[in-house]
Amino acid sequence: MTSVTNFQAPCPARDDVQLRDHTTFRMGGKVPVLLEPRNRDELVAAVQRLRVDGIPYRMLGGGANILIDDAGLDEAIVLTTGFAFMVRENDEGTELRLGAGLSIPQFVTKTREMGLTGAECLVGVPGTMGGATVMNAGGRHGWLSSIAKRVRYLTPALDEQEDAVGERTFGYRSSMFDACVVLETVVALQRDAPKAVQERIKTILKEKSAAQPLIEPSAGCIFKNPDGHSAGKLIESAGLKGARVGDAEVSTKHGNFIVNRGAATFRDVLQLIRQVRKGVFEHAGVDLHTEVKIWSREPLELSASSRP
Ligand SMILES: Cc1cc2nc3c(=O)[nH]c(=O)nc-3n(C[C@H](O)[C@H](O)[C@H](O)COP(=O)(O)OP(=O)(O)OC[C@H]3O[C@@H](n4cnc5c(N)ncnc54)[C@H](O)[C@@H]3O)c2cc1C
Incomplete structure (x- = not known):
């Protein structure tokens, strides 16, 4: 070795x-x-x-x-960010093959310029198309799964494969690619006037920037929405908006975002995650589970009762 x-x-x-x-x-x-x-x-x-x-x-x-x-x-x-490309996959130019490292905002902008609609589901979502594929990124305006047609990837055994997207390829904030390496995603979009697409993008961005802290450093939504609930609303109802540990703060704009006010540490964020879980469980009896991926050498206990 x-x-x-x-x-x-x-x-x-x-x-x-x-x-x-x-x-x-x-x-x-x-x-x-x-x-x-x-x-x-x-x-x-x-x-x-x-x-x-x-x-x-x-x-x-x-x-x-x-x-x-x-x-x-x-x-x-x-x-993966150096592996970023976008090429036509069909004669009409409505199907595109995207390298895993292509930035999501670039994908949204380029397809709008090309007079294509479909990428609006990813407006305001930072990251790469590979990350979007693994996480099935999206929200109330649609999901990556609604435009993905095929995915090229390395299996956990490192065999290179390309499969059509099927019923079981994607789930809520998840996909079958969690233990794989996503290489390329083929998306199928529709023709539309760039102006009409731009109008929709503007509306979605306006709505998102009013409701989410898009400028402050964060990792997007911290918790998955439990069945039938909005995690953000549960956190807000438990009075936890603005709760703070060190420089980590539950956003006052959106309860499901934790923002870094400057010098937040990993432990600050973990402690705040535990506090939020505890608060929501005590207030509504709902156990929240993290959406954000947490990378550490230490095995971590995130239950509401654990200490850092
Ligand atoms: C302000 C803000 C707003 C956001 N809004 C949304 C939203 O509206 N909807 C939404 O779904 N998400 C949202 N997010 C979360 C994030 O933008 C998405 O999850 C995005 O898809 C992450 O892509 P990434 O490239 O940054 O992935 P990373 O954060 O780099 O990685 C995420 C996971 O994917 C894995 N991964 C990344 N690339 C590959 C690859 N090529 N092959 C295999 N595994 C890979 C990583 O190992 C990790 O486990 C938001 C985040 C922020 C900061």
Whole structure:
């Protein structure tokens, strides 16, 4: 087994990288190596080499749905943002193949310019198309699953495969790709006038920026919506908007967002997550579960009664 410090990457790579600079929460310590593949071959080779050398790794897109320990991690990180492309898949130009690292906002803008509708489900969502595929990103205006047609990916055994999307491919904030590496997503959109698409985007953005803290550092929604409930409304009803631990604060705009007021630490956020779970459970008898991915060396206990 090769140690992570002696690892020879088959693509550009950097040692001792702070993940804080790669997350929207502005949080996360050092990792020994960050690999930055620039195309599909490099991405596949990077993951295969890590596997052969027995080095644990994690996939990172835009870091918009992750809370990372400031104490750092021992794993290698494969950053997909250099593998970003968009090409036509059919003659009409309504089907597009997207590299995993393509930024979601870029996808929304480009397809609007091309006179295509469908990407509106991802307006105001930061991150990459790979992350959006794994998380089935979206919300009340639709989900990635409503436009995804095929996905090319590496299976957990690292076999490269491309499958049509089926009934079981996506779930609520989840997909069958959780333990896979998403390489490319093919989406099917419809023709529409760019002006009409722009109007819809403007309306959605206006609505979102009134209801969500889109400018402050955060990782989006912290909790999944429990069946029949809105996590944000439950948190608000429990009087927890504005609750604070250190520089971590439950947004006063939207109860399901925790924002970093400047110097919030990983432990501050964890403590606040526990407080919110406890408060909501005591107030409404509902147990909230995290949507945000939490990366740490330590096994974490997030139940409402546990202490940091
Ligand atoms: C202000 C704000 C608003 C948001 N609004 C929304 C919203 O409206 N709807 C919504 O759904 N989400 C929302 N989010 C959350 C986030 O934007 C989405 O979940 C997005 O899809 C994350 O993409 P990413 O590339 O940043 O993924 P990351 O955060 O980098 O990764 C998320 C998970 O996917 C895995 N992953 C990433 N890329 C790959 C890949 N290529 N192959 C395999 N695994 C991979 C990672 O290992 C991790 O487990 C919001 C976040 C913020 C900060």
